[in-house]
Amino acid sequence: MDSTSQPTPGKPVRGSKTGQPIMVIFDLLGRSWAMGIIWHLNNGPSTFRRLQKYCENISPTTLNTRIKELTKAKLIIRTVDGYTLTDHGLQLFKLIHPLGKWAKNWAKNYQDI
Amino acid sequence: MDSTSQPTPGKPVRGSKTGQPIMVIFDLLGRSWAMGIIWHLNNGPSTFRRLQKYCENISPTTLNTRIKELTKAKLIIRTVDGYTLTDHGLQLFKLIHPLGKWAKNWAKNYQDI
DNA sequence: TCCATACACTACAAATTATGTAGCAATACT
DNA sequence: AGTATTGCTACATAATTTGTAGTGTATGGA
Numbered sequence: 372m373d374s375t376s377q378p379t380p381g382k383p384v385r386g387s388k389t390g391q392p393i394m395v396i397f398d399l400l401g402r403s404w405a406m407g408i409i410w411h412l413n414n415g416p417s418t419f420r421r422l423q424k425y426c427e428n429i430s431p432t433t434l435n436t437r438i439k440e441l442t443k444a445k446l447i448i449r450t451v452d453g454y455t456l457t458d459h460g461l462q463l464f465k466l467i468h469p470l471g472k473w474a475k476n477w478a479k480n481y482q483d484i
Numbered sequence: 485m486d487s488t489s490q491p492t493p494g495k496p497v498r499g500s501k502t503g504q505p506i507m508v509i510f511d512l513l514g515r516s517w518a519m520g521i522i523w524h525l526n527n528g529p530s531t532f533r534r535l536q537k538y539c540e541n542i543s544p545t546t547l548n549t550r551i552k553e554l555t556k557a558k559l560i561i562r563t564v565d566g567y568t569l570t571d572h573g574l575q576l577f578k579l580i581h582p583l584g585k586w587a588k589n590w591a592k593n594y595q596d597i
Numbered sequence: 598t599c600c601a602t603a604c605a606c607t608a609c610a611a612a613t614t615a616t617g618t619a620g621c622a623a624t625a626c627t
Numbered sequence: 628a629g630t631a632t633t634g635c636t637a638c639a640t641a642a643t644t645t646g647t648a649g650t651g652t653a654t655g656g657a
Contacts, residue, residue: 376642402643402644403643428646429644429645430644430647432645433643433645436644
């Protein structure tokens with residue numbers, strides 16, 4: 372089945388052997404669409420299909436893998452209304468939220484590539 | 485040679501077709517070791533080998549690819565002292581900096597996986 | 598109840614990325 | 628000149644992501 376390695380504090384992660392929390396979170400968030408999912412869920416609970424649609428047709432395989440990882444990491448949880456951010460997840464969202472404004476500014480100053 | 489797609493505002497990125505800045509930055513930062521590199525460079529300029537060592541022996545291939553991408557994105561730049569954060573890069577670091585503290589707390593509350 | 602939808606996934610093969618080892622050219626030092 | 632270090636590149640293997648198709652389960656009428 373799915374043998375993706377779950378980034379876990381204290382255990383080696385993709386790239387990092389020490390399992391420092393920051394490296395663990397970098398690994399977790401560094402996987403495809405992880406931040407996008409958290410970003411979207413801030414708008415409220417979402418079903419699998421809606422999430423998939425929002426994430427510009429992310430493949431169901433990847434979405435499902437990401438959901439499992441984020442759930443194990445206790446950043447999201449499944450409720451009757453769909454997937455939702457946990458308290459931890461919400462805190463994390465608040466931390467990455469400023470990236471939105473920064474990214475727009477960065478994009479504006481982005482030239483001649 | 486290396487045909488990695490550079491995440492660029494306004495252009496489709498890995499996963500996102502609209503090229504919204506936040507999605508672009510998620511793609512860029514979501515690649516292996518990207519955030520780790522920025523994290524480390526906050527400690528001052530670093531040479532290729534030192535960076536490699538710091539990033540727990542990231543493969544030179546990946547490091548080089550990441551360096552090229554981050555340089556094109558104007559987040560880092562090469563100086564006589566080694567690779568350094570640009571102003572944009574420093575701003576970005578400041579935004580992700582709180583993740584360190586958050587991650588430690590998250591890791592503490594992380595159980596029964 | 599039977600049929601049609603819609604949802605939440607799973608299977609699986611192909612494409613893209615990352616890793617790890619080896620090594621090369623350029624500079625610095627002795 | 629000889630040696631060491633740095634900044635990479637080559638290349639084969641491994642891991643991740645994608646895309647398409649399809650399965651099983653609920654829900655909603657007719």
